[in-house]
Amino acid sequence: MTLTMLPHRQAAGLRSGKLHIDGEWVAAEGGATWTHHHPATGEEIGEVAVASPSDVDAAVAAARRAFESGEWSRANAQTRIAVLHRFADLLRENADQLRALQALDNSVPVSFGSIYAVSVAAAADAFDHHAGWIDKIGGQTLPPYQGGDHLAMSFREPIGVVAAILPWNVPFLLFAQKVAPALAAGCTVVLKPSEYATFSVLRMVELLIEAGLPKGTLNVVTGPGDPTGERLITHPDIDKISFTGSREVGKRIVEASAATLKRVSLELGGKSPAVVFGDAPDVGVAAATTVGAVTMGLSGQACVANTRALVHRDVYEEFIAAAQGVAAAVTYGDPFDPSVISAPLINGRQLDRVLGYIEKGKAEGARLVTGGERLSGEYAAGNFVAPTIFADVDNSSTIAQEEIFGPVLSVVPFSQEDEAIRLANDTEYGLGASVFTSDAQRAFRVARGLRAGTVGINGFQIEPHLPFGGFKQSGLGREGGRTAFEAYTELKTVLMPLGDELM
Template sequence: MTLTVRQHRDDAALKEGLLLVDGQWRQGASTWTHHHPATGEEVGTFAVAGAEDVDAAVRAARRVFDESPWPSMRAGERCRLLRRCSDLLREHADELRALQALDNGVPLSFGTVYAASVDIAADVFDHHAGWIDKAGGDTLPPYQGGDHLAMTFREPVGVVAAILPWNAPFLLFAQKLAPALAAGCTVVLKPSEYATFSVLRMVELLLEAGVPEGVVNVVTGPGDPTGEALITHPMVDKVSFTGSRETGRRIVEASAGTMKRVSLELGGKSPAIVFPDADVGLAGMTTMGMVTLGLSGQACVAHSRALVHRDAYDEFVGAAEMIAGSVTYGDPFDPAVLSSPLINAKQLDRVVGFIERGQQEGARLVTGGGRPDGDLAAGHFVQPTIFADVDNAMTIAQQEIFGPVLSVVPFDDEDDAVRMANDSEYGLGAGLYTSDAKRAFRVARRIRTGTVGINGFNVEPHLPFGGFKESGLGREGGRSAFEAYTELKTVLLPLGDEMI
């Protein structure tokens, strides 16, 4: 039986995706036809925003920020608004998961896992609602001069360009929109062209919750022309982006002209460090599951580089191989399907190229490395792949593959493991597996990475998430994310007749 998502597409009754500018849905300069990554079938079309469309959206956001009551909305009203957004996301969770499956092929089975679910997006809105009435500054004593008050205030940064990736639209939508709205910013949102329909529906829910017209505007389309017009627009005050290093570098360059504030999350080559006193089997299954289940390794924080003590090496590889053999592909609406296709043909070619490079450089292919045939041949599927006997200097141990490929590197002692963990241009996440609490804390402090999970790993709404080195700038999640959408202002007030 030929694999198809046609019935699910028809059941969703997708309309053409339009731009949202100043509260009005409108056509763009052209259109994009999206094809499903598992089947190649046409899913739907959406508008592509040209430079004029982006300009209109940014100007709308600028006008609302500068001239409307939105930035100074009372804390209680803003709290209630964000909580209504949270409630509506939860109420429409099943619908949104189905739209995501049509967008990027992520199976419904993975859409219930907390870190990839609508629930975490709703929790992010709920969490940031709690910061709104705590956006305080300080009152400081005079340091010199006459009698006066010195005070600090947090004010919204202004117009935000929020640019989303395709792999985690629920979480990233919330991590950018919730703190921006909580702070009182206005937003021009650009979803990925490979995950547009689920994002457009979430925006509709924000409007239903009561977000005023022009506060959130949406421009859809690829990086060129849509993204480029957005990041270079002089009226944008801040860019928040999750995606590739190459695009991140371009955003930094484009921000220089007007000193835009920038938050960037740019991926990783995260290590899982496994000591022999750990539950080695669990470590192997968890690590391989992170690289293969759900997103097929297309996650920035996937632990795709396993550094394993030689005494635990064979057991780890065996456990990882068992998970590789249990991964199922196919119809994302089938509850038995556990993982997704790669997002497009370009990414498929990239991953296959890395697998070939790993073999050429002398790594031992334990399992996988090919593509499934039969009903899956039309999709962008790659078999779960494990390379053993990998040198940490090999390409597959250094470059972010963004596919279901695990490189297993042996180490001799703790110092050796830390050295190799830090021998990377990235520094986003890491996993540590050991039963020794002192070692766990000691090694966690030595690794130059933004998040370290000990005997497990998760992303939570109240915790900062981001990276060291080329994994990006700034943090999303928690208080640090809220503050990243504000500017700090100092006010001096004399209390007597003397000058300050």
């Protein structure tokens, strides 16, 4: 039976993607478009407008006008709270359609949509959470340090016009992690989704407008990094850039921000370790958790996935056997089929990249336990790679050091706790980590010793009210919680005399 996505397009309500500028849905200048090919079948799914530099200029100008008008930036707390809560409700009401559109975007199975971190529910919770900060965040009133009687105060004000740039892999949560705190703080936004996950994002934008967001407050420019993204990150009237994606693009954004000293928040990937001790509560569960993050759902195309397993020698072979069993149970195919639990790689370029890393792992002497090949037969038209596990990996090798962004797990043995911490930290990245042990004191010691932004004990989760981000080259700043809200504000100090004397 031939795999096809075409019957799902109409059922999901998919329409060709347009730009959203100053409250209007418009075609790109000159009618330029980009055709999206589904990663599981290669079929043409739909067209996305490619915003030209002048389209980006128009979107930024609209966001600036909206910000300066004060309709949103100076709106009272009650107004902003109501809009964000209403949008969260609309997300929940339209969750089935959004999951279907995501499956047409990036082929993430609809069955995986209930996993909290990538779910519509997580996005809705993030908007509810940030709405809750609107009437609670503030500055300080301090006693005078010197001089006469006066007030010394500080205020938090919205940072201005924000460029929010999304990757394709987790559009729901990443839309929320950027747009929710920006809007809650009173900013206006120019949003650029990935060209590989545009249709689900555009539907969220429609719902946000339905929730009552004023014209020009959220503008959307679609298209690839060149020309659309490049013009956005270099635009002189952008006050802040928030980006999730590759380290190379993140470095380009830092360079581009220097000209006008734009504020920057970056989440740039990882090579996250799962550290499995001999006293792990259940080695099989540790293996299933680790392998699942690398092979199921996004098929390892997640920056925080534990792509390195550091396993104590006492349970090393047990872990590998359990991991091999989990990998064998992964199913592929139609993302609308409830029995399918994993996705293909997003495009042919990524397919070639992952297969290249697999060959590199073999050449450098790692033991290939399972997988390592592109799937054929009924999957031949898609970008499917079998779940791949390498054992006996040298932690300094290429597959242990570089972010592969595919279904490849590198298993590294260790003997001592300090050795495990050293190996875990021996990377340029520092986004996430997991520790599996029954010893609470060891769990805490190791968690504190790891140079990573988020550490899970006997599991891993992302919560909307907690900061998320990385150490080292995994990025700058944090998303989630009060920290994220404050990152979209500027602090202003005001001094006011209370008498006739000058300060």
